[in-house]
Amino acid sequence: MPKDSGIGASSKRREDVRFLTGTGNYTDDINLNGQAYVHFLRSDVAHGRLTSVDTSAAEAMPGVLRVFTGADFAQVGGLPCGWQVTDRHGQPMQEPAHPVLAQDKVRHVGDPIAAVVAETREQARDAAEAIVPEIEDLPAVVDMKAALEEGAPKVHDDLDSNLCYDWGFVEENRDAVAEAIETAAHVTRLELVNNRLVANAMEPRVAVGDYSRATGESTLYTTSQNPHVIRLLMGAFVLGIPEHKLRVVSPDVGGGFGSKIFHYAEEAFCTFAAKALNRPVKWTATRAEAFLSDAQGRDHVTTIELALDADNNFTAIRTETHANMGAYLSTFAPSVPTWLHGTLMAGNYRTPLIYVNVKAVFTNTVPVDAYRGAGRPEATYQLERVIDKAARELGVDPIALRRQNFVTEFPYETPVAVAYDTGDYNATMDKLEEIADFDGFAARRAESEAKGLLRGRGVNCYIEACGIAPSNLVGQLGARAGLYESATVRVNATGGITVMTGSHSHGQGHETSFAQVVADMIGIDADMVEIEHGDTANTPMGMGTYGSRSIAVGGSAMVRAAEKVIAKAKKIAAHLMEASEDDIELKDGQFSVAGTDKSVAWGDVTLAAYVPHNYPLDEIEPGLEETAFYDPANFTYPAGAYACEVEVDPETGKVTIDRFAATDDFGNVINPMIVSGQVHGGLAQGIGQALLENTVYDESGQLLSASYMDYAMPRADDMPFFAVDHSCQTPCTHNPLGVKGCGEAGAIGSPPTVVNAVVDALQRGGHDVTHIDMPLTPARVWQAMQG
Amino acid sequence: MPQVSMTVNGKPASGEVEGRTLLVEFLRENLGLTGTHVGCDTSQCGACVVHVDGQDVKACTMFAAEAEGAEVTTIEGLAEADGTLHPLQQAFQDHHGLQCGFCTPGMVMTGVALLDRNPTPSEAEIRDYLEGNICRCTGYHNIVKAIMAASGQDVSKIAAE
Structure with a gap:
């Protein structure tokens, strides 16, 4: 196998040349003949009764083709929610309707009221300003706890309250956990906020709808992480278009980063309007619209208690969270604070009793859903912060306290319904101590002090559940979809291979790393393998990319399909060499007969499959193409240990990240260069959450942080170079590649690392600060230092 | 509507534009040069950086009419005619300085402008110069590394792949 193109090689990405030369094909680069443009009129109030929408002036404006309002969608389905959570009393969650265009009320700033389709983008925008909506203002609910008070204004009039669900997990443990906490030798308690974030993929969302009267087929080009999911949700639940008449292309x-998983109103609108007008209809979000319409992330308010015995062993954890759903249930919103959060509350530790309570709340804000990590960062943040606080209260070393409580024997059944298959948390911690240069900390601290700066070090462990997910399990938990993945491996006559995968790449480099896997299995150069994705017309039904699932689930499907191809190719090779199929070996692209010098090349076999002149036609069909669907047996459990050193300027409260080290156990690694890049990006997003980013609504529900002038995105000079390592590898035991997934780790592990480091710096500087809520802006840090 | 004429990537280009048409809209919509991207509406993200008369400019901050008679270079004009990448484009590939690719054209055009002005910038100078370019994928690690490498500096000591 060529060292530079198989599994384990840091192959350069084949995607790069098109992106580096401006020849990529993003959705906004697509322009269809006869294309019209839509501009959405969005609510500028957070809560109000929509009594009328006067579109007459807009309709008379130049270039306007039609103005749509909620009335046009009265007979069309609403946007569906893909996950039903059952509450602690056995009742289904409250599930409100989510119309494509507002019907009777507006429920957040940015809620679409009307849509103008015109010949040009400018004409559509100009005409939207001439629409006159009559909105009777209603008091908005923004704060979650206020939203649950008796008599609070209701976001949805037809629901009992603003409570979506009150979830308990594991409910049977509720009393036992309470008792363990009451009788513990020590209990550490912490209240914290996991700040609301906006994913902010640099490409704003775009949708282009198209319709052919000749074939009756609709096509949607959209910025999605999972085009098949959009086809299913939009076709079956919103517009009533069967899959064979609906093509979705991403x-x-x-x-x-999660924000492009969900099915959005603009996608349904463009598909609907293209048919209604018999013209392609295009929408390109402005960044301001992205802030007002992309599902946002996090926004948990939590109280966590950690109980320890007299020997500092963890005995129980109880956590109570209010989770903001926003104004509507986005596609997977209910699953994030529940099954993606509660099941990770054991972390890397042996804690026999755990109880998680989550109240999900409707407010007059933009819907909240999965954002990189989705539930797992929220679990990790509270657990790792409370452990750090406990170590300080007990006067023990925070690393020693963690090591003492690590899970060390696998498989390990947690008390929160998941079973870790493999891991070695001491190994990643050992590696961390090495690459983070713990020995040099004292000297660096002295240097900082000499400059008048406070230096602190934070450490953190994390575990996450990736490779989402076993369909039968998530079905029991309320998922309304399966979470398998698919692949077709099409071998061409002259030996080149085209793989159609249901996974979707939007930066992860699948075209490179997936090709490495197939090439490695056959022993050919990766240049002979092409990866296709993103078009429902030529890829098998797949579930797309999120939850660090692509290589673990999509890669496994591809391996299964390639195995079928190889098995068939061996039959052909056996026929060609007049040997027994059992004696055929495949190595370096050559089929040979064991114990002989007979061999045929990969290309000879593939040619025989398509030119079957000398071929076992009575045993197998011509051709060489196989499809596999892979449904994982378990989640995968990447884990690791992170360390951060910060300098805090006591005069200003400004925090500077001086060093950041990450050791991750991702199991086997296909392309180390790509894996490191995924970690870097996750770290930057987590550091952004910890220090910079915050989504701020005022009391009336106005989004104050709706541009890059107000929402602090991490920039190059906010980041250090990172030291990352993924040499500690305990392969996953239940997928064929032994891989675990690496996409979200950095964003999960880094926020508590940073906050732990800042608290450490302040404590070492003599300030009795035990917690500061993120983002740790200079103002917040300075105020905390003033007591 | 007024007519504008300029030289784009060495070739004459002209078209009718509204007074409010931005240079980035003219490049993308009129000329079909879709390599220049729009990532925000407040001139913060830098996805639209092009060179106008040798100066790096956010093409969303300039009207098309203001570029009358100018020499404009976009990401499409950076590589050699035979497809050989510019050294900074090659360094971005060699050092994995891009993931989703959306900010990449602006990053590369900004990086080229920096290296024109400062052939061997320090890490701090690079990070400072990239202040107006946002990347959400890479954490900037490999972008900074790629620019250092393209300037001939030894990056082998910088951690990780």
Whole structure:
């Protein structure tokens, strides 16, 4: 196998040349003949009764083709929610309707009221300003706890309250956990906020709808992480278009981070309007619209208690969270604070009793859903912060306290319904102490002090559940979809291979790393393998990319399909060499008969499959193409240990990240260069959450942080170079590649690392600060230092 | 509507534009040069950086009419005619300085402008110069590394792949 193109090689990405030369094909680069443009009129109030929408002036404006309002969608389905959570009393969650265009009320700033389709983008925008909506203002609910008070204004009039669900997990443990906490030798308690974030993929969302009267087929080009999911949700639940008459294409997509998983109103609108007008209809979000319409992330308010015995062993954890759903249930919103959060509350530790309570709340804000990590960062943040606080209260070393409580024997059944298959948390911690240069900390601290700066070090462990997910399990937990993945491996006559995968790449480099896997299995150069994705017309039904699932689930499907191809190719090779199939070996692209010098090349066999002149036609069909669907047996459990050193300027409260080290156990690694890049990006997003980013609504529900002038995105000079390592590898035991997934780790592990480091710096500087809520802006840090 | 004429990537280009048409809209919509991207509406993200008369400019901050008679270079004009990448484009590939690719054209055009002005910038100078370019994928690690490498500096000591 050529060292530079198989599994384990840091192959350069084949995607790069098109992106580096401006020849990528993003959705906004697609322009269809006869294309019209839509501009959405969005609510500028957070809560109000929509009594009328006067579109007459807009309709008379130049270039306007039609103005749509909620009335046009009265007979059309609403946007569906893909996950039903059952509450602690056995009742289903409250599930409100989510119309494509507002019907009777507006429920957040940015809620679409009307849509103008015109010949040009400017004409559509100009005409939207001439629409006159009559909105009777209603008091808005923004704060979650206020939203649950008796008599609070209701976001949805037809629901009992603003409580979506009150979830308990594991409910049977509720009393036992309470008792363990009451009788513990020590209990550490912490209240904290996991700040609301906006994913902010650099490419704003875009949708282009098209319709052919000749074939009756609709096509949607959209910036999605999972085009098949959009086809299913939009076709079956919103517009009533069967899959064979609906094609969804997600070409090059400029980042997702979760925000492009969900089915959005604009996608349904463009598909609907293209048919209604018999014209392609295009929408390109402005960044301001992205802030007002992309599902946002996090926004948990939590109280966590950690109980320890007299020997500092963890005995129980109880956590109570209010989770903001926003104004509507986005596609997977209910699953994030529940099954993606509660099941990770054991972390890397042996804690026999755990109880998680989550109240999900409707407010007059933009819907909240999965954002890189989705539930797992929220679990990790509270657990790792409370452990750090406990170590300080007990006067023990925070690393020693963690090591003492690590899970060390696998498989390990947690008390929160998941079973870790493999891991070695001491190994990643050992590696961390090495690459983070713990020995040099004292000297660096002295240097900082000499400059008048406070230096602190924070450490953190994390575990996450990736490779989402076993369909039968998630079905029991309320998922309304399966979470397998698919692949077709099409071998061409002259030996080149085209793989159609249901996974979607929007920055992850699948075209490179997936090709490495297939090439490695056959022993050919990766240049002979092409990866296609993103078009429902030529890829098998797949579930797309999120939850660090692509290589673990999509890669496994591809391996299964390639195994079928190889098995068939061996039959052909056996026929060609007049040997027994059992004696055929495949190595370096050559089929040979064991114990002989007979061999045929890969290309000879593939040619025979398509030119079957000398072929076992009575045993097998011609051709060489196989499809596999892979449904994982378990989640995968990447884990690791992170360390951060910060300098805090006591005069200003400004925090500077001086060093950051990450050791991750991702199991086997296909392309180390790509894996490191995924970690870097996750770290930057987590550091952004810890220090910079915050989504701020005022009391009336106005989004104050709706541009890059107000929402502090991490920039190059906010970041250090990172030291990352993924040499500690305990392969996953239940997928064929032994891989675990690496996309979200950095964003999960880094926020508590940073906060732990800042608290450490302040404590070492003599300030009795035990917690500061993120983002740790200079103002917040300075105020905390003033007591 | 007024007519504008300029030289784009060495070739004459002209078209009718509204007074409010931005240079980036003219490049993308009129000329079909879709390599220049729009990532925000407040001139913060830098996805639209092009060179106008040798100066790096956010093409969303300039009207098309203001570029009358100018020499404009976009990401499409950076590589050699035979497809050989510019050294900074090659360094971005060699050092994995891009993931989703959306900010990449602006990053590369900004990086080229920096290296024109400062052939061997320090890490701090690079990070400072990239202040107006946002990347959400890479954490900037490999972008900074790629620019250092393209300037001939030894990056082998910088951690990780």
